[in-house]
Amino acid sequence: MAERCDKMVTTEKSGGALSVKNAVKRFTQPNGEEITALNGVNLEVDSGSFVSFIGPSGCGKSTLLRLIAGLEKPTSGELSLDGVPITKAGYERGLVFQNPTLFSWLTIYDNIAFSLRARGIYKEKKELVNEYLELVGLKDFAGAYPHQLSGGMAQRASIARALVGHPKVLLLDEPLGALDAFTRMNMQDEILRIWREKHMTMIMVTHDVDEAIYLSDKIVVMSPRPAKIEKIISVDIAGKRARNNPEFLRLRSEILEILHFAGKVEEPDYII
Amino acid sequence: MKKFKVWLPFIASAAALAADILLPDGKNSAKVNYYTYFCAAIAVFTLITAVMSVFNDKIRESTSYKGLFRTGVILLIAVIDLLTAKFDVLPMIYFPSPSKVIGVLFEDYELIGKCLLYSARLLLIGFFGGALVGLAAGIAIGFNKHAAYWLNPLVRFLGPIPSTAWIPLVLVVFPDTVSASSFLIALAVWFPTTLMTSSGIQNIANSFFEVSETLGAGTFCKIFKVGVPAAMPSIFIGIFNGTCSAFITLMTAEMIGARYGIGWYVNWQKEMMCYANVYAGLIVIALTFSILITLLFRVKDKLLVWQKGVIKW
Numbered sequence: 001m002a003e004r005c006d007k008m009v010t011t012e013k014s015g016g017a018l019s020v021k022n023a024v025k026r027f028t029q030p031n032g033e034e035i036t037a038l039n040g041v042n043l044e045v046d047s048g049s050f051v052s053f054i055g056p057s058g059c060g061k062s063t064l065l066r067l068i069a070g071l072e073k074p075t076s077g078e079l080s081l082d083g084v085p086i087t088k089a090g091y092e093r094g095l096v097f098q099n100p101t102l103f104s105w106l107t108i109y110d111n112i113a114f115s116l117r118a119r120g121i122y123k124e125k126k127e128l129v130n131e132y133l134e135l136v137g138l139k140d141f142a143g144a145y146p147h148q149l150s151g152g153m154a155q156r157a158s159i160a161r162a163l164v165g166h167p168k169v170l171l172l173d174e175p176l177g178a179l180d181a182f183t184r185m186n187m188q189d190e191i192l193r194i195w196r197e198k199h200m201t202m203i204m205v206t207h208d209v210d211e212a213i214y215l216s217d218k219i220v221v222m223s224p225r226p227a228k229i230e231k232i233i234s235v236d237i238a239g240k241r242a243r244n245n246p247e248f249l250r251l252r253s254e255i256l257e258i259l260h261f262a263g264k265v266e267e268p269d270y271i272i
Numbered sequence: 273m274k275k276f277k278v279w280l281p282f283i284a285s286a287a288a289l290a291a292d293i294l295l296p297d298g299k300n301s302a303k304v305n306y307y308t309y310f311c312a313a314i315a316v317f318t319l320i321t322a323v324m325s326v327f328n329d330k331i332r333e334s335t336s337y338k339g340l341f342r343t344g345v346i347l348l349i350a351v352i353d354l355l356t357a358k359f360d361v362l363p364m365i366y367f368p369s370p371s372k373v374i375g376v377l378f379e380d381y382e383l384i385g386k387c388l389l390y391s392a393r394l395l396l397i398g399f400f401g402g403a404l405v406g407l408a409a410g411i412a413i414g415f416n417k418h419a420a421y422w423l424n425p426l427v428r429f430l431g432p433i434p435s436t437a438w439i440p441l442v443l444v445v446f447p448d449t450v451s452a453s454s455f456l457i458a459l460a461v462w463f464p465t466t467l468m469t470s471s472g473i474q475n476i477a478n479s480f481f482e483v484s485e486t487l488g489a490g491t492f493c494k495i496f497k498v499g500v501p502a503a504m505p506s507i508f509i510g511i512f513n514g515t516c517s518a519f520i521t522l523m524t525a526e527m528i529g530a531r532y533g534i535g536w537y538v539n540w541q542k543e544m545m546c547y548a549n550v551y552a553g554l555i556v557i558a559l560t561f562s563i564l565i566t567l568l569f570r571v572k573d574k575l576l577v578w579q580k581g582v583i584k585w
Contacts, residue, residue, distance in 0.1 A: 071482050091488030101479045105501040105578045115487035118497070145578040165488060 015048035015201035016081045016092065016168025018068065023077035025063050037063040039226035040077070045218075047082075047168075050195060050202040052212035053220045056259060060227030061205045065171050068203065069095050081168060091115055094162030094200075098174040100154040102146035108157050109133065109142040115165040132160040135194060152183040156190065163198060172204040176211065188214055209255050213237075213248055221258050230258055277339035278325050278332060282318040284343045288350035289315055291358075298360040306378065307353055307371035314346060368548035376552035383537070384556055390532035391522060394450065398457025399518055403511055406462040410469020410510070414503070415495055420470075427470075431463035435517070436524045443528070453525035460521040461514035468510025472503030505579055508572050515568060519561055534560070 020043040027035045037060040045051050053061035066072045067079055070089040079086040081093065089095075102111050113129045116122040133139050136156040146154060155175060162170060175191070176184045188211060195202055206212050212219045216235055223230040233255065237247045289311035325332035349370055355361045357369035377384070412419035413427070435456045446452035476499060484498045500507075526535030534557055541549035 069482075069486055071485070089482070089485035091486065093486060095483060095486040097479055097483065099479065101477075101483045103480065103484075103498065103501070105504065105576075114484070114489075114497075118484065118487055118489040118493045147578070161487065171486075 015199055017047040018045040018169060018201065018203070019043070019078075019080050019083075020064070020068070021078045021080075023064070023067060023074045023079060025060070025067060025072065026075045036226045038067070038074075039228045041227075041229055043220065043229065043232075045201060045203065047201055048199050049217045050215055051204070051218045051220060052216040053203070053205045053222060054207070054209060054212045054255065054259070055222030055227075055230075056224050057207070058227075059222040059224045061222050062173055063227075064222075065173050065203065065205050068169070069093050069171050071095075091119065091165040092168045094165065094167035094170045096155070096158050096162050096170065096172045096175045098177045100146070100151075100158040102149075102154055102158055102161070104146050107143050107145055108138055108149070111146070111157060112161045112164050114161060119165065128164050132164045135163075135197070136160040136190070150183075151179050152187055155179065155187065159191070159194065163194070163200075167200060169201040169203060172202065174205055174207065177207065184211075191215060209252055209259075210243060212255070213251050214243065219251075219255065221255055274332070274336045277336040278322050280339045281342040281346060282315060282322050284346040284350075285311055285315040285318050288346055288353070291350060292353060295354075295358045298356075298358055301357060302369060302371035302375055304375060305371050306374040307357065307369065310370070310374055311350075318342065365545060366547050368551065372548035373551045373555070376549045377555070380549060380552070384534070384553070387532050387534045387537040388556065388560065390530070390536075391526065391534045394453045394457060394525070394533065395518060395522055397454040398522070399461055399515065401454065402458035402461025402514060402518070403465050405458065406465025406510070406514065407469055407507070409462070409466040410507070411473065411495065411500065413466070413470035414473025415499065423466075424470075427463070427466055431467065435459040435463075435521050439525070439528060449525075449529045449531075453522070453530065456525050457518045457521045460517040461511070464513035464517070465507070465510040468506045468513070469503060472506025472510075473499050475506070476502045504575060508576065512565075512568065512572075515565065523557075 020041055023038055023041045024036070025038040027037055029035060041060075041064060053064060055061050063072065067074050068086065070086050070093060073087075086093070102108075103114065106114065109129060112132055113122055113126075116125050116128065130139070130142075133142055136159060138153060138157055138160065141149065141153065141157075146157070149157065155178075159170075159175070172191075176187050179187060191202075192215060202215075204212075204215065213235055219233045219235060221230045221233065222228070233251065235251060237245055237251075242248065289308070292305075292308050292311055321331065321335045325335045352367075353370050356364065356367050357371060409419075409423055409427070413423050414420075438456060438459065442452045442456055443449075446455060480498055480502055481494055484494055489497065522533075523535040523538075526533035527539045530536040534553060538550050538553040538557070541547075541553060
C-alpha cells in the first residue's frame with residue numbers, strides 16, 4: 001500500500017476529479033412506459049483514484065458510466081470533471097467497452113493512433129503510439145489487424161487506444177467480462193500496472209466482486225431499480241492484495257451481503 | 273498420373289492439329305486457315321510448358337493442375353471445328369468455323385478496337401458518375417435524417433426501374449446518344465451503390481461511433497474515418513452489382529442509335545448476317561468485362577485487406 005500511496009500523491013495532476021450531483025436518468029420505452037435507470041446518484045471521485053461500480057445487472061451502473069462518458073445526458077442533475085460540466089463525449093474521458101470495439105479496418109498501430117489523428121496532433125505526438133504499444137506489450141503486433149488478435153490482446157489494444165490521448169479519466173465498462181479466467185487475472189495485473197505508471201483516474205463497472213476488491217480504492221455498491229448507491233466501501237489492504245488475505249475475504253463477504261439484501265427485496269420469504 | 277496430366281494438353285492439341293490437316297475441308301472453307309495456325313500455336317505452347325515442368329517443380333504443379341481443363345477446352349474447339357469446317361453438320365450461317373471467328377479477330381481488329389474505345393468512354397463516364405453520386409447519396413441517407421426523409425422514397429420508387437426502361441425519355445431529353453447512354457449507365461450504377469452504402473452505414477454498431485467520440489472524433493471524422501470504412505464491404509457489394517447492371521445497360525444502350533461501340537458491333541454484324549463477327553465480338557466482350565471485374569476485385573482486395581472474402585472471384 002505504501003508504494004500505491006506514494007504514486008497517488010504524485011498523481012494529483014494527471015488524473016481528474018469527478019463529481020456527480022443528484023444524477024437522475026429516465027428512459028422512455030417504446031410502449032410509453034418510463035424506466036428510472038438512476039434515481040438521484042451523488043458521487044465524488046478523487047483524482048487519481050480507482051473506483052469500481054458493482055451491482056446486479058440492471059442496476060444502472062453502465063448508465064452511470066455512460067453519463068460520465070458524456071454519451072448520454074442526465075434527465076436531471078449535474079456531472080463535472082475538475083469543475084467543468086460534462087456536456088458531451090470527449091477524449092479527456094477515455095472509454096473501454098467489454099467488447100474491444102477495435103476499428104477492424106485499421107491496423108493495431110492505426111487504431112491506437114486514431115485519437116491523435118482525429119484531433120490533428122498525430123504529427124507532433126507520433127512517438128506516443130509506439131510508447132503505448134509497448135506499454136500494453138503489443139509492439140510486435142503493430143501491423144496486425146484486429147481479427148488476428150486474441151481476446152486479451154484486443155482488449156489491451158483498446159486500452160492503449162483509449163490511453164494514448166492522455167485522458168484524465170479512464171472508464172472501463174466490464175472490460176474483462178468476455179475473457180477467460182486466466183487471461184482475466186493477467187489483465188487485472190496489467191491494468192494495475194498501467195494505472196500505477198500513468199496514474200489517471202479509473203472508473204470500472206464490473207460484476208466480479210473479487211476483481212473490484214483486487215483493483216479498487218473504493219467500491220460503489222449499487223442497488224437495482226430504482227437504482228441508487230447502496231454503500232461506498234473503501235478498500236484498505238496493506239501490501240500486495242493477495243486474494244486470500246483475511247481483509248480481502250472480509251470485504252468480499254460484506255459486499256456479497258449487501259448485494260444479497262439488495263436483491264432480496266422483491267423475493268417472497270419461504271419458511272421451511 | 274501427374275506426369276500424364278502435364279503432357280495431356282500437348283497430346284490433345286497435336287491430335288487436333290493432325291485432324292485439321294489430314295481431314296478434308298467441307299464446302300464452306302475459310303480463305304486463310306487460321307485454325308491450323310491456332311492449333312500449331314497451342315501445341316507449341318503446351319509443349320513448352322510440358323518440357324519446362326520437367327525441370328521446374330512450381331510449373332509442374334500448375335501445369336498438371338490446369339492440364340485437364342486445358343485439354344477439355346482444346347477438345348471442345350476441335351469438336352466445333354469438326355462439326356463446322358470439316359463435316360458441315362451445323363448450319364454454316366449461324367455457326368461459322370473457328371477459323372472464321374479467329375480470322376475476324378485478325379482482320380477486323382481496327383474496328384473492334386475503335387468500338388471498344390467508344391464503349392469504354394460510355395462505361396467510364398457512366399460508372400464513375402453513377403458511383404460518385406451513389407456514394408454521396410448513400411452517405412447522406414446513412415448519416416442525415418433529413419436526407420433520408422427526402423431521398424429514401426426516391427430511391428425506393430425510382431431505383432428498381434431497370435435503367436433501360438428510361439430509354440424513350442432519355443432519348444428525348446439528352447442532346448446526343450453519348451450523354452444519354454452515359455446517363456443510363458450512371459443510373460444503373462447509382463441505385464445499388466446508394467442502397468448498399470446507406471444500409472451498410474445504418475448497420476454499423478453504434479459502439480464504433482461512441483468509441484470514436486470518446487477518442488475526440490468530430491462529425492467529419494465519424495463519417496469518413498469510421499462510417500465509410502466500416503460500411504466498405506457493403507459499399508463494395510453495391511458497386512459490384514452496379515457494375516454488372518452497367519454492362520447490361522451498356523449493351524442495350526449501344527443498340528439504340530449508337531455509331532460505334534462493342535454492343536453496337538455485335539448487333540450490327542448480326543443484322544449483316546456475319547455471325548463469325550458476332551462470335552468474335554462476344555469473345556472480346558467476355559474478355560474485357562472479365563478483366564474489368566478482376567480489376568474491381570483487385571481494388572477491393574486492396575481496400576479490404578482487413579476483411580476476408582465478401583464475394584469470391
